[in-house]
Amino acid sequence: MRHETRPNERRVPLSPDDARRLISRGIELTVEESPQRIFPLDAYAAVGCGTAPQGSWAVRCPADGYVLGLKELPSEPLLLRHRHIYFGHAYKGQAGARGLLRRFTAGGGLLLDLESLVDGEGRRVAAFGYWAGYAGAALAVLHRRGVLDAPLTSDSRSGWERRLRASRPGRSESAVVIGAYGRCGQGACDALLTAGIEPSRWNSAETKALDRDALLSHDILVNTVGTDRPVPPFLTKDDLDAPHRRLSVVSDVTCDVGTDRNTLPVYDHVTAWHRPAERLREEPRPLDLIAIDNLPSLVPDEASRAFSADLWPHLLALQEGSPVWDRCSEAFRRAVAAHG
Template structure:
């Protein structure tokens, strides 16, 4: 398990407790040191893991090793020879997707993208969705109340919930969650409920026949829909200029910015921890967007524990070539083949 190079990424794909479970099943697990991981490295050592310096996977791991992580790889090496297990974000035409796939092609390595670790019905088997939705909705509410400060810092859930408690006599907010039945959507609804906001819960029926007037009549929009095929946008630039628009904050949890599958093409770049909010319009009233692509790291301990509990049993099957991991491999090969065809 490698160190995460993104500065504000404190999550871990495996907790020390689940690392111990893997070792008890005969897995040899090396954990890189990290100055920012939410779980200290001595807890992994106590669980039986071997400890290695940050970044040592590049030169010390045999080519047949699986290198486990969460977010993007460093820019070097240019040739990737290992089997990488992480969220690659490279199959939907995202920025630098082709460059990443070329690196795997050049080095003979493989990407087993955790986004494509699914069952036979296409349902994700290990995901941060609940906490992504929770954090995204929470930030939208805090910003709408004028309580969001930058840069962001990670929290425990109890600390975030304390900030979310509705103020006595405060403005009564309205919010709509698109994709409310999914993991992220349910997490968003939970955060809004904690904040004293009763969300409108929209799903496929509401998006097929989208009531734009109803959408624009809410204070907050939280988008948690992920799609594998193009759909009509939920908002257009004309909607932003509609004088009847009440909508003032968009929390885009899905964050497919730069992809042809982006369902909110009214903005074209993600935000981040240093600048979490981007203003899209000043008139007829302010409209801001929050589109951070590692939202669960706002709650690194809670989100890591939930994800690790899903993932560790699946990692055991890496040795056997399970159908779940074979689907990941096919997705990688399709992406590389499509790139070559283009």
């Protein structure tokens, strides 16, 4: 398990408790040092993991081993020869996707993208969705109430709950969650309820016959919908200029910016921890965007434990193979054929 190079990435794909479960079943696991990881290296060593300096996977991991991570790989080594398990974000035509896929093909490696780790019905078997939705909605509420500090810092769920409750204003607020009945949407709704807002819950029925005037009549929009094919947008730039727009904060949890699957094509880059919200419009009233692509890292302990609990049984199945990993491998081959 490698160190994450992104400075604010504190999550892990595998907790010490679940690492112990793998080791007890014959898996050899080495964990790199990391100064930011939510769980200390000593906790992994205590359950039998080997340890290694951060960034050493390229030379220390056996050629037939797996490199487990979450977010982007460093730019070196140029040739990727291992089997990497992480969120590659390379199958929808994202910026840099073609170059990443070529690094794998040139090195003879394999990307087992966690986005493609799905069951027979296409549902992810391990996901951070709930916590992405929770954090995305929490940020939207706190920003609208004028109490969101920057740069952002991670916290526990109880810490975010205290902030949401303490910020409740004397006036009523409205919010809509698109994709409200998925895991991500459920997390967003839970955060809004904690903040004292009963959200409008939209799903496929509401987006199929989209009422943009109703959408624009809310104070907050939280989008949790990801799609594997282009669909009509939920909002356009023209909608933002509507004189009757009440909407003042958009939190796009999905962050499919730069692809043809983006359901909110009203911005062209994600926002960041040091500047979580950016202004989209001044008139007819201010409208701000939050689009952070590692939201669950704002709740790193709970998010990591939940994800790890989903993932570790599938890591165990790597020894013998499984339909889940077969589908993951096939997704890589299709992406290479299409974009590589």
